[in-house]
Amino acid sequence: MSFREIVSNPKLKYLFFGGKGGVGKTVVAAGAAYYISEALGRRVLLSSTNPVHSLSSCFGRDYWGRGVCHVDGTKNLDVIEIDTTKTVEKYKESVRNKIMNFLKTAGITTDPEPFIEAATTNPAFEEAAMFDEMVNILLSERYDAYVFDTAPVAHTYRLLGMSKVYDLWLRKMIKSREEALSTRLKLSFRKERIIEEIKKDPLLLETLETRKRTEEAKRLLTDREKTAFFFVTLPLALPIAVIERFIGWVRTFEIPVGGVIMNCVIPEEAVKASTSPYIVNKLREQAHYIQDACNRFPGMICAYVPLFETEVRDLQMISRVAEALAK
Ligand SMILES: Nc1ncnc2c1ncn2[C@@H]1O[C@H](COP(=O)(O)OP(=O)(O)OP(=O)(O)O)[C@@H](O)[C@H]1O
Ligand SMILES: [Mg+2]
The missing domain is CATH 1.10.287 (Helix Hairpins)
Structure with missing residues (x-):
């Protein structure tokens, strides 16, 4: 099924984009959110839980830590770029309160600090905090669709496991x-x-x-009608290997996989006339990895996004990503 067909289902409400670092998850999520809001006329919230200000840079605006912002130039698209540090602090405070409450109610009078320390300094704490924030957004019920620019694959996997x-x-x-x-x-x-x-x-x-x-x-993340995890990759060995592992994980827990999106595909027609061995080799390599991905993920590649002549830095570029996704 194509990306356009998948998202045309009006029941699809939660979209996640996973993949290796730097493959274009934020860009593709922005393109998807733009398409669903502008072309399909649904109210969409695009949210990012990324510590770098990538949504802002992709839209060419400053959304960082400002809560929900409307995207100028669109009818139905809002974005939220969550401040990781603030969210982690807030979550730490809530865990602290829970522990203090627990010790008080259970009549335990030992020093609570070591318990708090142990609970809040483990390596998965930040991820857990962001996951909690994500659940808050998911359950808010104010939009027709929610697009998350980085799927918490590992956390979801652990949570369900x-x-x-x-x-x-x-x-x-x-x-x-x-x-x-x-x-x-x-x-x-x-x-x-x-x-x-x-x-x-x-x-x-x-x-x-x-x-x-x-x-x-758990119910939301495994709901076939409402939820889809998409996996973004480049036509290269490592990003393909990463999503292969992710897809294996999410399948174990019956998390619905929407499909694979192949990003940064060099448009052959743009370089066709070139006889440069560098370009010829890059195209050969690309064709090899696209074939490889087709073999590993049969029938799952739902969109190809070209490698543009520049980075994606404004709404106009995002609309081109949307166009590619909808082909
Ligand atoms: N199809 C494309 N054409 C041109 N540039 C692209 C394309 N896709 C992504 N980029 C650029 O590549 C860079 C990385 O993209 P992006 O930030 O979306 O990746 P990411 O997977 O979200 O990264 P991270 O793992 O850090 O969150 C950005 O500068 C973006 O503008
Ligand atoms: Mg990103």
Whole structure:
């Protein structure tokens, strides 16, 4: 199926673009968001959780850390470029509160700092924080389509892989919390007050909320009708190998794969007259890797985007990416 056919499905609401660093995920996501909003007339939010200001540079505007911004010159396209540092700080604070709350409710009086340190300095913390922010956006329900410029493939993979264990753990937490509270209820003479307390128990509410969000995220990410992960590659060995691994991962958990997008394809007609051995060799190499990708991902290449004469730095260039995607 072509990219145009895939996105013409009005139910498709969440689009993710994954791939090796620097292959053009941001550019392709911007082109896709532009196409869906301008050509299909849907309200679209394009969001980036990238630490470098790549969306801004791709649109030639400053969207960094400014919240949701409307893209001038479009009818229905908004963008948000999330400030990683702020998001991580905010998430750290919420984890800190959770731990403090937990220790207080459980009546533990040890120093909370080592627990907080352990929870917030592990290598996946930043990714977890960005993932949490992404889930906030996903669940906001204000747009017809949400386009994410960098798919959190590794995190999604871990989340879904861990979800059984995680769910078991959450269930245990909830059960033991309910038991602890009901023991108090049995011993108490003022039952109404204790029932009120159960309803308001911060630890129980927190745990239930976490479970609800995890389940919602899981449901969304694996919904065939609403979600598609696209994988961007160049006609080169390494980016192809990276997406092959990603596709293997996401398939394990039945995350719907939209297709593969081949970016930066040298347009043969533009260099046809050239006899330069450099160009001839580049074209031969390109043809080899495109064939290789066709063999590895049968029927999955849904669009080819040419290598433009310049970088993608404004809306006009983004509209050319959109045009290529829609061919
Ligand atoms: N088809 C293209 N033609 C010309 N330049 C392109 C094309 N696609 C991407 N670029 C340029 O390549 C650079 C990298 O693209 P982009 O930022 O979209 O990659 P990325 O995969 O999002 O990178 P990162 O992994 O850092 O997020 C940018 O300067 C962009 O303008
Ligand atoms: Mg990027």
